[in-house]
Amino acid sequence: MKNPDKFIIGIVIGVIALVITAFVMVFLRPEPTYGPEDSPEGVAHNYLLALQQGDYTRAHSYLSPSLAGYPDAEAFAEYVRNNGWLFNFSDGSVTLELEPARRISDDRAVVPARARYFYQGGLFNSSEYTNAFDMTLRRENGAWKIISSDLYWAGCWNIEEGCQ
Numbered sequence: 001m002k003n004p005d006k007f008i009i010g011i012v013i014g015v016i017a018l019v020i021t022a023f024v025m026v027f028l029r030p031e032p033t034y035g036p037e038d039s040p041e042g043v044a045h046n047y048l049l050a051l052q053q054g055d056y057t058r059a060h061s062y063l064s065p066s067l068a069g070y071p072d073a074e075a076f077a078e079y080v081r082n083n084g085w086l087f088n089f090s091d092g093s094v095t096l097e098l099e100p101a102r103r104i105s106d107d108r109a110v111v112p113a114r115a116r117y118f119y120q121g122g123l124f125n126s127s128e129y130t131n132a133f134d135m136t137l138r139r140e141n142g143a144w145k146i147i148s149s150d151l152y153w154a155g156c157w158n159i160e161e162g163c164q
Helices: 006-027 040-053 056-060 073-082
Strands: 094-098 102-105 108-120 126-140 143-149
Touching: 040 056, 040 094, 040 108, 040 126, 040 143, 056 073
Parallel strands: none
Antiparallel strands: 094 108, 102 108, 108 126, 126 143
């Protein structure tokens, strides 16, 4: 009887160790949490996280009430649900990264962000797409509120007629 090849046994043990490590990393990954709301970055993070988790009431609370087409909370939630292509978080393949805010003035800031989309097309056919965007915030009554964003936003919130 032949002795098993030690090299092959080492490779098999290494592969098993990698698979176990991958599972442990996925299952022990911390859940995203809301952060402090005292900075433009914190408000932008919390808005995007609330959208991602389907907490539309909380996401709505970060909008500026001074928007020309400011929706009430119910209209906001309905718009987000009915226009999923603008707010696409449903499949969990999006990660968001925020950069430090650029202050335009004491009461206005722009938060640069990046949305990274992952597409799974089979074992060897996966891809990644990154889209950079800016979120503009204004301090109103001591709190930072979002007044516009290039993504995860409805342009009709900025016009008098609002969303129809």
